[in-house]
Amino acid sequence: MDGIVQSPDEPEIRANELTGTIAGSSVQAGSVTGGVHITTGRPASLPTPAQLxxxxxxxxxxxELAELRALSEGTGLVVVNGPGGVGKTTLALAWLHEVKADYDAQLFVDLRGFSGAEPLPPDEPLGRFLRALGAGAESTPTGVDEQAALFRSLTSGRRLIVMLDNAVSAAQVRPLLPGAGPSLVVVTSRRRLSGLVVDGARFLDVPPLGTQGALELLERLIGPDRIGAEREQARSLVALCGTLPLAVCASGARLAARRRWPIARAVAELDDEARRLAALRAGEDDISVNAVFNASYQALDDPHARAYRLLSVHPGPDLGLAAAASLIDRGAEAARELLQGLVEASLLLEDADERYRFHDLVRLHARDKAREPGAEPDRAAAFARLADWYLTTAVAADLALLPGRWHLGPRYGAVRREDVFPDRREAVDWLEREHQNLSAVARAAHDGGLHAMAWQLCEAMWPLFVQRKHYRSWIRMHELGRDAAAACGDRRAEARMLEGLGTAHLNLRDTAAARPCFEAALELERATGHRLGEASALEGLGNAMLATGDPSGAAELFGAARDVHAALDRPRGVALMRRHLGEALSAAGRHDAAIETLTDVLATFTELDEPYHRARTLTCLGRARLGAGRLDEAAHALRGALEISRAAGAPHVEADALLDLAVVAARRGDATAERRDLERALAIYARLGSPQTEAVRRRLAETPPAPPAPDRGRR
Incomplete structure (x- = not known):
């Protein structure tokens, strides 16, 4: 204190004013004579902080509890991450109550990082903590740095629990870290707070509960009797909640307050995606999933908020970096930064191999934001970019895998497959990985009036279906493609889709469903004067005849199709029809003629560098040799088919070769090899859902067990 100052108006009178900086207690007085003694009462003793x-x-x-225990053994700072409503705070508090007896005191503060209001500045929680630890107002500095230093001094060496809930940034947390010693700090946040790594933090990502955990939580809310009476409906309810604890609590609280409601009524409410988020609330929005997601969304800057909205346009289950970049119209590096920002904000999930996806409820929220007034042009443009990227990449994969196949889609003339897929296996693996996304984009394109895009995507997926089967999807996609082609009045495309649909039915050994597809296609191809398409329809009808035991009728149709390809100077098409002719010859018992034809066909596909058709031809050649009784030559061809099909990623061809190798082994009297090959074939057919599965299973059951291996220890 600087002291008492003189009044400028009355020099003889001293003003009773204080100036300068004052710390602690002060006394103002006029004239003081004699000694001054100031006595303050002793501060009241504060209870030990137990703030959890x-x-x-x-x-x-x-x-998660086990992981928290393990994490805390190696550090005093644990960050619990996860999206809003996933139960981070509840988990952290449950664990800290479990271990609090090992600590001297507990400090807790909600940092209001995502409360809709401004996050707490560090001086507010620091002031609370210092007061709880006994620091008086006179000894508490005003600056954040000094407060943080005092907090570290008061906590150094002590065993304290400090829980910092709902943090928004590492900068908000760092001043609240206690001094060196055995204290345990737990931070919860919707963001990753990776900046705390330098402070020794270890991290736990909290996922949704899963079905069993969500059912357990629902049972605690509404009781076991109601769960037991409607168990399947309860499972549907928690699935619609995405097993997110906040959503389960919202639904459970509504049911708990309405004892007469069946669970099925709540399921019906949530089944409508447009109303689901609005229905996931209880009371006067005391529990509101939408409000929680809104708080996270409002914390985003404009570029991240735009990316969040546009990513929701993707109709499939997940997406990679390139698809995301097309949606948000940014380069790969810029897109990666935006995606990582959304991951950090716990609004997007990142899986292995840089794949991203939304939680189901977060996706609905993002879609709601993308549908707000004025956003429609952005959504439409984003989907068009996405569909265009998928079509271009799928066309490149098709060209890589079946380079000689004829196409209708105009994109094939504008794509160089070497620029996208220098490796064939990479191409088929990409189609497999993106299978559900391609199907979803095609469906969304058709529903949105982009009919040409829909059937062209279907056309580009052909190698996936012939090599990996996916029978039901094969049928659904070609039915969609057929409808899309008809919707845009493209009769050639409609015929092309019908030919693919008929082939799918043939692969399922349903000739009754296949034949009408090929007949309708043939009519359309002839009506439009499309000779190449006519050959494809004839090929399909020939295969249907071969499947029903009419090899001579099939051969006639294959011959007609071959002549079309020859007239159009298409050696690949000629070779494909000759392979079918070889199959028909073998089916008619003319194995030597079949072997001669198939040997020529094999040379052609080798020259054309088409591994898939080489493997198919070797399988046919192996069967013809088997029919001719040439077992060694049959085994040689079938082992070649086995090797090529494995390298090409064509498991059905691999299983076919194994099945025929089992026949070779049976004729040689090798029961061990026969059983081994049948078991391997069965495993593949079962995985693919092949119609041959049951027949192979029965054959395996009828196969005598392999003889026991000789005991080499006995003489």
Whole structure:
């Protein structure tokens, strides 16, 4: 204190004013004579801080609790991450209540990072903590740095629990870290707070509960009797909640307050995607999933908010970096930064191999934001870019795998497959990985009036279906492609889709469904004067005849199709029809003629560098040699088919070769090899859902067991 100052108006009168900086207690007085003694009362003793709130309802987090225990053994700072409503705070509190007896005191603060209001500045929680630890107002500095230093001094060497809930940034957390010693700090946040790595933090990502955990939580809310009476409906309810604890609590609270409601009524409410988020609330929005997601969304800057909205346009289950870049119209590096920002904000999930996806409820929220007034042009343009990227990449994969196949889609003339897929296996693996996304984009394109895009995507997926089968999807996609082609009045495309649909039915050995497809296609091809398409329809009808035991009728149709390809100077088409002719010859018992034809065909496909058709031809050649009784030559061809099909990623051809190798082994009397090959073939057919599965299973059951191996220890 600088002291008492003189009044400028009355020099003889001293003003009773204080100036300068004052710390602690002060006394103002006029004239003082004699000694001054100031006595203050002793401060009241404060209770030991025990600030942890009760955890509330808690269910089935055994794995996460075990991981928290393991993490805390190696560090005093644990960050619990996850999206809003996933139960981070409840989990952290349940664990801290479990271990609090090992600590001297507990400090807790909600940092309001995503509360809709401004996050707490560090001086507010620091002031609370210092007061709880006994620091008086006179000894508490005003600056954040000095407060943080005092907090570290008061906590150094002590065993404290400090829980910092709902943090928004590492900068908000760092001043609140206690001094060196055995304290345990737990931070919860919707963001990753990776900046705390330098402070020794270890991280736990909290996922949704899973079905069993969500059912356990629902049971605690509404009781076991109601769950037992409608168990399947309860499972549907938690699935519609995405097993997110906040959503389960919202639905459970509504049911708990309405004892007469069946669970089925709540399921019906949530089944409508347009109303689901609005229905996931209880009370006067005391529990509201939408409000929680809104708080996370409002914390995003404009570029991340735009990316969040546009990513929701993707109709499939997940997406890679390139697809995301096409949606948000940014280069790969810029897109990666935006995606990582959304991952950090717990609004997007990142899986292995840089794949990203939304939680189901977060996706609905993002879609709602993307549908707000004025956003429609952005959504439409984003989907058009996405569909265009998928079509271009699928066309490149098709060209890589079946380079000689004829096409209708105009994109084939504008794509160089070497620029996208220098490796064939990479191409088929990409089609497999993106299978559900391609199907979803085609469906969304058709529903949105982009009919040409829909059938062209279907056309480009052909190698996936012939090599990996996916029978039901094969049928659904070609039915969609047929409808899309008809919707845009493209009769040639409609015929092309019908030919693919007929082939799918043939692969399922349903000739009754296949034949009308090929007949309708043939009519359309002839009506439009499309000779190449006519040959494809004839080929399909020939295969249907071969499947029903009419090899001579099939050969006639294959011959007609071959002549079309020859007239159009298409050696690949000629070779394909000759392979079918070889199959028909062998089916008619003319194995030597079949072997001669198929040997020539093999040379052609080798020259054309088409591994898939080489493997198919070797299988046919092996069967013809088997029919002719040439077992060694048959085995040689079939082993060649086996090797090529494995390298090409064509498991059905691999299984076919194994099945025929089992016949070779049986004729040689090798029961061990026969059983081995049948078991391997069965495993592949079962995985693919092939119609041959049951027949192979029966054959395996009828196969005598392999003789026991000789005991080499006995003489």
């Amino acid at each position: 709130p009760a955890p509330g309802l808690f269910a089935n987090r055994h794995d």
